[in-house]
Amino acid sequence: xxxxxVAIRACGGVLQRALSLHTAxxxxxxxxxxxxxxxxxxxxxxxxxxxxxxxIGIVGGCQEYTGAPYFAGIxxxxxxxxxxxxxxxxxxxxVIKSYSPELIVHPVxxxxxxxxxxxxxxxRLHALVVGPGLGxxxxxxxxxxxxxxxxxxxxxxxxxxxxxLWLIAQRPALVHGYQKAVLTxxxxxxxxxxxxxxxxxxxxxxxxxxxxxxxxxxxxxxxVQKGEQDLISNGQQAPARSWWLPGVRAHSQGxxxxxxxxxxxxxxxxxx
Amino acid sequence: xxxxxVAIRACGGVLQRALSLHTAxxxxxxxxxxxxxxxxxxxxxxxxxxxxxxxIGIVGGCQEYTGAPYFAGIxxxxxxxxxxxxxxxxxxxxVIKSYSPELIVHPVxxxxxxxxxxxxxxxRLHALVVGPGLGxxxxxxxxxxxxxxxxxxxxxxxxxxxxxLWLIAQRPALVHGYQKAVLTxxxxxxxxxxxxxxxxxxxxxxxxxxxxxxxxxxxxxxxVQKGEQDLISNGQQAPARSWWLPGVRAHSQGxxxxxxxxxxxxxxxxxx
Numbered sequence: 001x002x003x004x005x006v007a008i009r010a011c012g013g014v015l016q017r018a019l020s021l022h023t024a025x026x027x028x029x030x031x032x033x034x035x036x037x038x039x040x041x042x043x044x045x046x047x048x049x050x051x052x053x054x055x056i057g058i059v060g061g062c063q064e065y066t067g068a069p070y071f072a073g074i075x076x077x078x079x080x081x082x083x084x085x086x087x088x089x090x091x092x093x094x095v096i097k098s099y100s101p102e103l104i105v106h107p108v109x110x111x112x113x114x115x116x117x118x119x120x121x122x123x124r125l126h127a128l129v130v131g132p133g134l135g136x137x138x139x140x141x142x143x144x145x146x147x148x149x150x151x152x153x154x155x156x157x158x159x160x161x162x163x164x165l166w167l168i169a170q171r172p173a174l175v176h177g178y179q180k181a182v183l184t185x186x187x188x189x190x191x192x193x194x195x196x197x198x199x200x201x202x203x204x205x206x207x208x209x210x211x212x213x214x215x216x217x218x219x220x221x222x223x224v225q226k227g228e229q230d231l232i233s234n235g236q237q238a239p240a241r242s243w244w245l246p247g248v249r250a251h252s253q254g255x256x257x258x259x260x261x262x263x264x265x266x267x268x269x270x271x272x
Numbered sequence: 273x274x275x276x277x278v279a280i281r282a283c284g285g286v287l288q289r290a291l292s293l294h295t296a297x298x299x300x301x302x303x304x305x306x307x308x309x310x311x312x313x314x315x316x317x318x319x320x321x322x323x324x325x326x327x328i329g330i331v332g333g334c335q336e337y338t339g340a341p342y343f344a345g346i347x348x349x350x351x352x353x354x355x356x357x358x359x360x361x362x363x364x365x366x367v368i369k370s371y372s373p374e375l376i377v378h379p380v381x382x383x384x385x386x387x388x389x390x391x392x393x394x395x396r397l398h399a400l401v402v403g404p405g406l407g408x409x410x411x412x413x414x415x416x417x418x419x420x421x422x423x424x425x426x427x428x429x430x431x432x433x434x435x436x437l438w439l440i441a442q443r444p445a446l447v448h449g450y451q452k453a454v455l456t457x458x459x460x461x462x463x464x465x466x467x468x469x470x471x472x473x474x475x476x477x478x479x480x481x482x483x484x485x486x487x488x489x490x491x492x493x494x495x496v497q498k499g500e501q502d503l504i505s506n507g508q509q510a511p512a513r514s515w516w517l518p519g520v521r522a523h524s525q526g527x528x529x530x531x532x533x534x535x536x537x538x539x540x541x542x543x544x
Contacts, residue, residue, distance in 0.1 A: 067373030098370040187321055228318040 054081030061088025065133030115146035131164025177219030326353030333360025337405030387418035403436020449491030
């Protein structure tokens with residue numbers, strides 16, 4: 001069975017089981033969700049060549065953290081992308097390479113020409129994920145700032161997670177109003193972004209309203225606040241919610257946002 | 273099935289099989305033991321965030337030994353901890369990282385500022401395991417001495433095993449009277465500690481009395497003497513015993529103290 005069939009079945013299974021725990025959802029809703037997933041995961045076809053179904057860049061991976069960029073990259077492949085390029089610090093590269101021969105790993109993120117090295121690849125990438133295993137070293141963060149500016153200039157979609165969000169809290173202008181940015185903060189990262197962008201205290205009794213407000217304050221960029229229920233808003237309307245399986249939450253390195261890495265990093269048999 | 277469910281079932285299986293070999297144990301005792309295990313393994317809940325169910329530090333890993341700190345770290349994750357940080361010698365780090373992307377590995381233990389590097393993380397750790405794959409290099413042992421002093425000053429629980437016990441045999445004062453220390457010597461390590469702390473010869477016909485005496489001589493710290501029957505004492509009363517499966521004993525690198533790593537490091541189907 002091809003990896004995409006596995007991915008489609010896994011996604012379907014997750015949705016089916018998750019939704020079966022929430023009986024308020026009608027069968028019709030579930031059918032709609034399956035259709036959504038089908039729309040997202042590229043169909044298997046021999047008409048395409050390698051790369052057409054997604055070339056994804058991951059920016060992250062430093063001395064301490066090598067697991068998170070691996071999880072982000074391998075997850076992208078498992079849900080249908082054709083190629084992933086990981087741009088990480090020199091020391092992290094052989095380790096990330098060793099996790100899987102399927103990842104293309106560039107040891108450039110701590111070099112003096114990191115921005116130029118990544119810029120070479122940007123025209124070939126469909127989307128960028130910035131932050132998994134990035135850490136908070138000033139040199140790396142400064143290089144990532146330049147990479148984000150180049151990414152915006154080329155109008156490439158970018159998901160920002162983990163210590164990428166630390167950078168955004170320091171420099172909200174980097175993504176302000178960029179409609180192709182998606183921020184995926186957990187509870188702590190969300191509070192940090194709130195404090196950086198809004199002067200009023202957060203209403204902790206109204207998560208949904210807070211997500212809407214932060215999205216608007218950042219120029220209507222999309223925010224996925226991760227938690228027991230994920231809240232998703234682009235500032236236009238009250239946030240949508242998504243559910244995870246009970247008891248499944250992030251552990252180990254990083255906290256990339258799709259299901260497998262929230263449990264054990266690589267796809268596991270679902271709870272029965 | 274979630275990884276913690278697997279861990280609970282695995283622990284349950286070990287206990288069930290072990291106890292079935294000792295018919296003196298009534299069913300009620302077994303029920304109590306299952307309850308004990310349930311109390312130890314954190315309940316699955318989506319109410320918590322990553323890290324709340326345990327951030328564990330492992331101090332060990334050198335040029336020769338890279339397996340033991342991996343076994344210690346991955347075992348901690350498999351029985352319910354959320355995060356493990358391995359602090360090891362520079363040369364060991366890429367190897368330990370490559371065993372699993374779930375471990376966070378810091379290549380600091382042979383650096384001149386090793387103590388400061390570990391001290392940065394200590395306030396975030398719930399417990400420390402000192403010794404797996406440590407070796408007996410003077411530089412490493414001296415750094416570990418400083419780390420142990422910092423750990424005590426912060427009142428953090430510490431399990432000391434393997435060559436961590438070699439260090440304790442050289443400097444018993446490092447743990448004397450520290451109630452949050454647990455030593456886990458095998459037969460040879462126990463004799464070495466005895467010779468370092470007590471002037472009288474050990475009564476080899478009375479293991480239980482010897483464990484009690486050594487614990488008392490070290491200021492009532494907890495000792496788990498590993499063997500056919502483990503003997504556990506905090507110096508207050510005659511040691512409790514625990515049983516392992518016949519034929520299951522420590523092998524390969526190190527001898528970390530929980531069941532999975534006593535056999536092959538990661539949970540395996542039980543012998544039948």
